[in-house]
Amino acid sequence: MEQWLRQAHVHRMRGQWAQSEALCRRALEVSPDDAMGRELMGDLLAERGDLKEAAEQYQAAQDKQPKPALEEKIGRMAVLLEEQERARIATEVLGEAAPQMKPGERKRRATMTALLILLTLMALGLIGMISSLSNWLGSATGEGRRGGRRRLE
16 A cells, blocks of 8 residues: 555656555555545646645645644645636626636736625615714714714713
């Protein structure tokens, strides 16, 4: 099993992804709880863009043998998955214009759309906070909903 993982690592270093993944999967069939095998499989999956499954492999490895490097990889996958989701939403928002744009333009527009959504949500939150603060101040100063002032005694 360890030999398969070493060979898988060598194939990975050479850019031979299919051979590396096949050896890694074989090793995990024999020893499914092997943390090193799970981490290597996570690395291979992340490199090919399968972020969700990579995160699952990293979590399985972390569950068996916790270490800071795995926590970092799990966190990185979470960030990349979130970015992927934002890009998907932005592409949906852009609609049919996206295929006609150059790749750089699509990324710029997706970023601008995400920022616009973020600013809108922040503004809505700020309006809600101002409204709550106004209501609180009104009750603290004795102003009722009718706008009249009460004398505090």
